[in-house]
Amino acid sequence: MKWSDVSGPTVALQQQLLRDLSHELRTPLSRLRVACESEQDLEQLRERISREVDGMQRLVEDALQLAWLDTERTPLPDEAIQVQALWEMLTENACYESGWPASQLHCAVDSSCWVRGNLNTLAQALENILRNAIRHSPKGGVVTLDGRRDGDFWHLWLEDEGGGVADADLERIFSPFIRLEGSLPGEGGFGLGLSIARNAVQRQGGSLWAENTETGLRLNMRLFAHDVLTVSSPSRASLAPTGCVLP
CATH class of the missing domain: 3.30.565.10 (Histidine kinase-like ATPase, C-terminal domain)
Incomplete structure (x- = not known):
């Protein structure tokens, strides 16, 4: 099997993940900008920031995990x-x-x-x-x-x-x-x-x-x-x- 046979689909998936991840991050980032420019009280602002940051963290972690599963070729312990x-x-x-x-x-x-x-x-x-x-x-x-x-x-x-x-x-x-x-x-x-x-x-x-x-x-x-x-x-x-x- 040629390296290109393995790397081709992997690179394509990673490129698609990067495009999708960039798109998905725009919404919570936009909400954070609106929240920071609003006149919410401090407690409401903290809750909003915490919720959006938690969501973005889960998104990035899941995307990285998916990319790792697709690229890792080392056999897993059985x-x-x-x-x-x-x-x-x-x-x-x-x-x-x-x-x-x-x-x-x-x-x-x-x-x-x-x-x-x-x-x-x-x-x-x-x-x-x-x-x-x-x-x-x-x-x-x-x-x-x-x-x-x-x-x-x-x-x-x-x-x-x-x-x-x-x-x-x-x-x-x-x-x-x-x-x-x-x-x-x-x-x-x-x-x-x-x-x-x-x-x-x-x-x-x-x-x-x-x-x-x-x-x-x-x-x-x-x-x-x-x-x-x-x-x-x-x-x-x-x-x-x-x-x-x-x-």
Whole structure:
């Protein structure tokens, strides 16, 4: 394989990311300028600046993460991951962030579901998928993780009750900075979460795709299975992504 075969798509993606990132930053920067020139009291101004800076920081961090996933060619460390334990950790964080009760986040896979992959990268992918499901679900909706063994793989899927998307958008939702019709600028993120999730899953030899159900959207993951003979229950600390401190 020629270097140009690899570098061509990568350079094109980075150039597109740079154009999109520049465009996305204009809106919060414009709001900051308006806020600074307004006659808001100091407390309101601080709140506005803090909100806009936090949003821009998330945008830049997500864009850098997506660029890294696309360009990094070094094989990721491979390990056995129990999906049920990983889900419990991620849902605890999701409930704290969103205010959702744990009763609305169901896990239908049992302790026999083990996959092989990189823990940090898989955790990031599943966390982004979960956040997307919560963001687009109605009040009182239920998000469910389920799956089945399929030969040497586990087919996992996450379903929400958000009504789904148009069939023509089932692939578009994985493109960076894509917002579907009816979305407002900055509403619920910048359209990078699912793109990062797909890149993260693909980096460990898996695949991620979407389909509609009768009630919402289903995000499917196909990951390498890990056969466990005798394994003690993993500790919460062993499942925590790097930099994540658990209570």
